[in-house]
Amino acid sequence: MIYTIKTKRPQEFIDVTGMISDAVSKSSVQNGIAAIFVPHTTAGITINENADPNVVRDILNSLNKTYPVEGDYMHSEGNSHAHIKASLMGSSCMVLIRDGSLVLGTWQGIYFCEFDGPRNRKLFVKIIKD
């Protein structure tokens, strides 16, 4: 399944847990894994806390301290920091499916990580049956 995401800011984490749950429901798969893939090189995917929005803000701020937007980079497009962050968070992740539902911890949300927005983005989800 292919989902579209319209990001609004240069850098932001967008909770896509509902999107992945939707893909699981539509597949009718009861047990297996959801393989999630970001087809971009300046965006990534991660799982982290969904309760206090300051958590993902702290993650973004910390990444920006270590890999600043303006830095001593060779790539001329000015978004090297975003490429680095994309590789650190990763392009793919997977979540287990049990009894037709995603198995996540209480505080876990799945986040699309925009590092070079705003842009129109895509997210691929493949449900693999056990």
Add this chain to the structure above:
Amino acid sequence: MIYTIKTKRPQEFIDVTGMISDAVSKSSVQNGIAAIFVPHTTAGITINENADPNVVRDILNSLNKTYPVEGDYMHSEGNSHAHIKASLMGSSCMVLIRDGSLVLGTWQGIYFCEFDGPRNRKLFVKIIKD
């Protein structure tokens, strides 16, 4: 399969290779992948050297230099550093299975990464047949 892990220190890497091997054995799957998932937001999973324990100590120390426990964080629980490290190591990984065994490199161990312990933790393993 669900495994429980009792961590003993604020931050530590615990070798869970035996746990994952156990899940493979119990599944009787000969060829496929082991999908490993951490249902927490202040812990992660990684694969690294299992011979010299100084390697995982160096990884932890280096992460702590870049993302210190006490920092300029907004999240009021005081464990933002742990959330950041969890996303950097990742919540999921996978290992191939061949002839009923995990296929790991000579020096590879699978590590549960505790960043905000000590706590009672869980680890999910799903074996997917090829």
Add this chain to the structure above:
Amino acid sequence: MIYTIKTKRPQEFIDVTGMISDAVSKSSVQNGIAAIFVPHTTAGITINENADPNVVRDILNSLNKTYPVEGDYMHSEGNSHAHIKASLMGSSCMVLIRDGSLVLGTWQGIYFCEFDGPRNRKLFVKIIKD
């Protein structure tokens, strides 16, 4: 499938997209996922831009600024920096397969990340049918 890679420099990113495509073709699988695994602890795998080679140079340079080759490490082999980078990039990733081909974004390449070369390395690929 097992592929061999001969790296030539202490640190470099090698585009292995063709290798993974080859594994997909040989499997004859039309829909599923390619599970990619690096059986080493000083090398990793990541997906990033395949157009401007300065992008992967910037990633390497940035990682080296944060985790320098010569640092205050305990592990006596002198390659702790490489172990840290391997965990940050990760040992495994996956790419979706549709209609017998890898589904990658326009600018995405799959990179084997050498952090302690030059060495003879291996790369494992398992194709899982949907």
